Amino acid sequence: MLEPTYQADVVVVGAGIAGLSAARRLTSAGVTTVVLEAAHEVGGRMATETVDGFRLDRVGRLLSTAYPELRRAPGLDGLVLRPFDPGVLLHSDGRHHRAGVQQRGARSARGALHAVRALAGAPRPGGGPRRPVAVPGRQVSVPRSRSGAPLGTAVDQARLGAALTRLAGTPVERLLSRPELPAAEALVARGLPARTIDGFLRPLLTALLCDPDLTTSSRCADLALHAFASGRLCLPEGGAEALPQQLARTLPPGTVHTGVRVTSVSTTSVTTAEHGEFRCGAVLVATGARAAAELLPGLRVPGFHPVTVVHHTTDEPPATGASLLLDADRGGPVAHTAVVSRVDPSRAPAGRTLVTSTVLGVPAPGVDTAVRMHLARLYGVPTARWETLAVRHTAEAVPAMRPPHDLRRSVRLLAGLYVCGDHRDTGSVQGALHSAHRAAAAVLADLGVSGSLHSVEPVPTARAA
């Protein structure tokens, strides 16, 4: 039990990854910190439930090993990231095509050429042709030609490969100085061929941004593509909750209090529904955007992208390896899907298969049936006998980032009153962690504490499964 008169230097409201990461930075600078969380668990949107031994994420999590804050945020050095197979698998016309395979650090003309070959399915130096992967099942066959569909002609593919390689080598500051448009318009304005846009970039960005209409700012889209081109898509081992739990474990005992809802805040105190008032030297509101605006009237509430995640198990796993599968034909509700137990075997009991699929937007009634029908086409196997483990819908999953989007929204409202969370940066794990980094720096500066804020802690390793 907490004493109503409890004193701390800083009270953090919300134990999502932003609040926990900020608390970690504050406590390591010697600042006494209390984190108050309304729910009975830490993690916020990064929740994982266990059903029959399966580890099911509420979020269809796609992280990148290139997210800078996964390297920088103190407390995440024990996090294990499980990489997907390189690039993505694109489904088009009953076939699978691997796309977006990048050479890490390939910035020279020679490097770019190699990346283009990999993308184009052309022969690799010293190796055989990189052929598209056939969808297993009787109705499809391995294409004999070097058809690049849905990536377009060899020239289209070369341009795409060069563009991705260039993007990987472009400093983030340069990306952020480009003119800002809705992402869908920017793709066309940059002169890329329609087939490359529709067959690869649109489905990829839709999945990365959780935005089916690509109304997101082109700057956020560029950042997402930059992370894709310079790293590997990955999942946290054990489920999305591994990330907040790892952060919580590194806090001094007694820092986090769950089941405590904050009802109002000021620069020197917070009031809670359950335990009265807490006195403190500063308050950091680290809730989602809507709850933050309730506590801090006047704060902007953005629109949101709804996301539904569907988990299935089957005795006959599809033969797509540990790939992220996208539908270039947009022939159903699934934006992306993967045999997640191949990427991270700890998410399913031994010998069992977990397939996780993500639907964007408001789902139609009977979404599970529509998802199964779509998955049958995507994987090329019957899915009628697949068992549904869970269907989880989150209406306010990801804050919309329409242009003009301020990627560095203020985190210091007044001396003593601060705000962080994904709605202050980008609607992503990277954005939530980065906003926490900025907010903790602002709190420490105002408290006159010189912390080791910018020290780089050990990098979480992306270990191959």
Ligand SMILES: Cc1cc2nc3c(=O)[nH]c(=O)nc-3n(C[C@H](O)[C@H](O)[C@H](O)COP(=O)(O)OP(=O)(O)OC[C@H]3O[C@@H](n4cnc5c(N)ncnc54)[C@H](O)[C@@H]3O)c2cc1C
């Ligand atoms: C379905 C889905 C899919 C997603 N896909 C991706 C993806 O592919 N890639 C990616 O990078 N990101 C993705 N995201 C976004 C990512 O999960 C979020 O950006 C991130 O988790 C936000 O963390 P946060 O700490 O800012 O907020 P939250 O996780 O929302 O944490 C806020 C916390 O504050 C608590 N709280 C609220 N009000 C109060 C109060 N009054 N008192 C006390 N506590 C309170 C809440 O209970 C919660 O625990 C997805 C999110 C969802 C839901």
